[in-house]
Amino acid sequence: MTTAALEAIKNSAIERIDAIYIGNVCAEILHHQVQLGALASENLGLTGIPSIRIEAADASGAAALREAYLAISSGMIRTALVIGVEKLSDGLPEEIVSITSMFDKYEYTGYQGFTQASLAALLYRHYMERYEVSQENIAQFPVIMHENASTAPHAQYQFKISVESVLNSPVVSEPLRRLECTAIADGAAAIVLCGEDALEGNRDEAIEVASVSMSTDFVSPFDREDPLKLSAVSIAFNDSLTRAKIDRREVDIIELHDSYSILAPLILESTGYSQEGRAGIDAKNGKYSLSGELPINTFGGLKARGHPFGATGVYQVAELYLQLVGQAGKNQVDNAKIGVALSLGGLAATAVSTVMRAR
Amino acid sequence: MVVRIRVPPNWRAKQFRYRLIVYRCDNCGTIHQWPAIICRKCRSTRLRQSQLPHIGKLLSFTVVRQAPIGFEEFTPYIVGVVEFEDGTRLLTQLTDCEPNELMVGMEVEAVVRKITHDGQSGLIIYGYKFRPRIT
Numbered sequence: 419m420t421t422a423a424l425e426a427i428k429n430s431a432i433e434r435i436d437a438i439y440i441g442n443v444c445a446e447i448l449h450h451q452v453q454l455g456a457l458a459s460e461n462l463g464l465t466g467i468p469s470i471r472i473e474a475a476d477a478s479g480a481a482a483l484r485e486a487y488l489a490i491s492s493g494m495i496r497t498a499l500v501i502g503v504e505k506l507s508d509g510l511p512e513e514i515v516s517i518t519s520m521f522d523k524y525e526y527t528g529y530q531g532f533t534q535a536s537l538a539a540l541l542y543r544h545y546m547e548r549y550e551v552s553q554e555n556i557a558q559f560p561v562i563m564h565e566n567a568s569t570a571p572h573a574q575y576q577f578k579i580s581v582e583s584v585l586n587s588p589v590v591s592e593p594l595r596r597l598e599c600t601a602i603a604d605g606a607a608a609i610v611l612c613g614e615d616a617l618e619g620n621r622d623e624a625i626e627v628a629s630v631s632m633s634t635d636f637v638s639p640f641d642r643e644d645p646l647k648l649s650a651v652s653i654a655f656n657d658s659l660t661r662a663k664i665d666r667r668e669v670d671i672i673e674l675h676d677s678y679s680i681l682a683p684l685i686l687e688s689t690g691y692s693q694e695g696r697a698g699i700d701a702k703n704g705k706y707s708l709s710g711e712l713p714i715n716t717f718g719g720l721k722a723r724g725h726p727f728g729a730t731g732v733y734q735v736a737e738l739y740l741q742l743v744g745q746a747g748k749n750q751v752d753n754a755k756i757g758v759a760l761s762l763g764g765l766a767a768t769a770v771s772t773v774m775r776a777r
Numbered sequence: 778m779v780v781r782i783r784v785p786p787n788w789r790a791k792q793f794r795y796r797l798i799v800y801r802c803d804n805c806g807t808i809h810q811w812p813a814i815i816c817r818k819c820r821s822t823r824l825r826q827s828q829l830p831h832i833g834k835l836l837s838f839t840v841v842r843q844a845p846i847g848f849e850e851f852t853p854y855i856v857g858v859v860e861f862e863d864g865t866r867l868l869t870q871l872t873d874c875e876p877n878e879l880m881v882g883m884e885v886e887a888v889v890r891k892i893t894h895d896g897q898s899g900l901i902i903y904g905y906k907f908r909p910r911i912t
Contacts, residue, residue: 516845525790526810527868529902530892531841531848536856539839540868544858547837547881591839592876636817640836640858640866 419503419606420461427462427499430610431618436495438462438469439486441479441502442728444517445471448509458501473728475521476677478502479607480731480761480770484630486611496616502732503606514602521764523637535599537765538678539591541639545646545680546593548695553593555698557584559682560597560721562701566708567718569748574603574724584679598679598721605726607733621777625742627735628662628756628773631655637767648688650769651760655689658758658771666690670754671741672714673734675762676721682714685760708749716741716749734759735772742776781847782895787902794904797829797867797887808865829867831887832910833859838871838879847893859885859907873908884910 427435440458445451455469474481479502486498506514518534519527527537545551561581567573579597587597617624633653639645659666666689676682683697691712692700700706706714717723717737720730738757740746759772792798793810800809804821808829815822838857841848848854855871857879871879872890885907894901 512844512846512849515843516847519845523810525786528845529787529790530856530868530870530904531844531851531854532856532868533841533843533845535843536839536841537868540837540856540858543839543881544837589840590843591841594839638868640868645866 419458419501419608422606422608423458423462423499423501426608426610429623430612432497432610432612432616433618434497435464435467435499435610436497437467437486437489438464438499438501439482440469440471440728441482441500441731442471442504443473443475443478444504444506444509444727447517448505448513474768475763476675476725476727477731477761477763477768477770478728480630480734480759480772481632481763481768483609483611483732483735483772484632484770487627487630490611490613497610497612499608499610500732501606501608502726502729504726504728505604506602506726507604509602511602521767526638533591534764535594535678536591537639538680539594541645541684541765542593542678542680545683545695548646551695551698553585554581555702556679556683557581557595557598558698558701559676559679560584562707563676563715563719563721563723566716566749567722570717570723571747573718573722574601575718575722594678594680600677600720600725603724603726605724605729605733607729607736609732609736609739623743624777625739626775626777628664628775629658630770630772631658631661632768632770633657635767635769637764639765646684646694648684648762648766648769650766651685651688651762651771654769654771655758655760658773662773662775664756664773664775669712669756669758671716671738671751671757672712673716673738673757673759674714674719675730675760676715676719677725677762679721681762681765684766685762686714689760708751713751716746716751731759731761731770734761735774738774742774782893782898782900782902784900787900795889797831797905798826799829800824801827806863829865830861832884833861833867833907835879835881835883835885836860836866837881838876840876847895851893855879857907870906871908872906878909886910886912
């Protein structure tokens with residue numbers, strides 16, 4: 419965390435940080451630590467400034483970014499450091515399964531032994547039944563993620579996989595396979611945000627955060643009117659486009675929250691990029707590949723770059739930054755001007771949509 | 778000692794877990810699995826207790842193989858979504874059957890079963906599960 423934060427501060431050429439916002443999920447459960455705000459300010463030698471931890475399940479990082487964005491927009495502060503951090507490898511696998519079961523309503527599903535993977539699997543089967551889609555189509559998404567991660571030096575899994583290897587990987591919760599889920603990951607990402615008036619140093623390397631919108635939905639997906647429509651995603655996404663005054667067709671890159679393979683089509687269909695039941699077929703036809711019409715998860719997304727919960731939302735935005743300043747190396751998308759990061763809490767009970775625009 | 782199962786929240790949930798008593802909105806029909814004083818959908822304050830049907834249709838199901846703490850000894854176990862005639866859905870474990878006996882659309886019925894237990898505090902948690910309809 420300290421490494422990522424210090425590097426972000428150094429690269430930003432901002433001399434004074436006014437506040438710190440930290441996205442994190444598991445600190446009290448895995449590390450017996452609360453008050454991460456003060457702890458981070460101390461570790462960074464920034465004691466004295468306001469610093470707070472934000473939690474919204476695995477949308478925590480994006481939610482922290484939004485708080486920083488709001489504070490700067492209000493004029494109360496001029497600069498902020500946003501950090502996402504998680505160290506899941508300190509926990510046993512069953513502890514991590516237990517923690518993610520808290521993303522749903524514990525007293526309704528957690529006490530019955532439901533896991534996030536099982537809830538995603540229930541959506542998955544329902545999706546395949548309703549739209550008469552085969553698993554091979556959904557399995558395209560992890561393949562794209564690993565393809566993109568294979569050339570990303572910061573990715574957790576820098577190798578390619580095939581549709582066959584996804585479909586032959588062990589069953590986690592049928593129909594969901596192991597290569598359709600994220601693995602336990604550690605990670606930290608940091609960004610420095612500032613108002614236009616506080617922009618110092620190299621202005622060419624600054625990217626505009628054009629809007630950050632958030633929405634919520636019923637926590638448990640089958641309580642929603644239509645479990646296959648992620649209304650929090652639609653609302654946050656549309657609101658962020660309206661605020662940034664851009665059209666959906668102007669977006670060059672989407673970073674989306676593929677904590678389970680099935681979430682990729684659900685997000686792409688809830689944002690209108692694919693028709694209902696068609697996202698997997700679009701993926702198969704190359705639409706969402708790095709060289710396609712709308713590249714997604716250009717460094718491998720949650721599946722292959724990694725999913726350290728509270729850090730994930732900050733990673734997404736940091737990766738869009740790399741794309742928009744042209745520092746994405748082998749993963750560079752040509753002429754990328756506008757990127758959107760879609761971060762979810764659990765199975766889209768929280769959604770945060772961040773629009774980034776090259777200046 | 779880590780307290781995994783606490784008495785008060787289980788006591789509070791007993792009507793729902795043992796008898797499927799929910800709070801239904803008089804205005805829009807939305808159900809709440811906890812004692813609600815305002816409807817989560819339409820914000821009406823006209824809510825009343827009602828009991829969910831004991832028979833419904835299976836909308837989706839899967840198997841938990843990697844269990845959370847406290848459920849390791851029960852793996853693999855089946856979980857699913859039951860949809861009742863009015864469209865209300867309920868998440869539940871499925872029991873008294875194997876996964877290959879289940880089909881989307883089949884009728885299932887409610888039963889009371891042990892859900893889990895906490896060896897250290899001696900608590901046993903009971904609740905509803907559903908099984909393929911036999912009555």
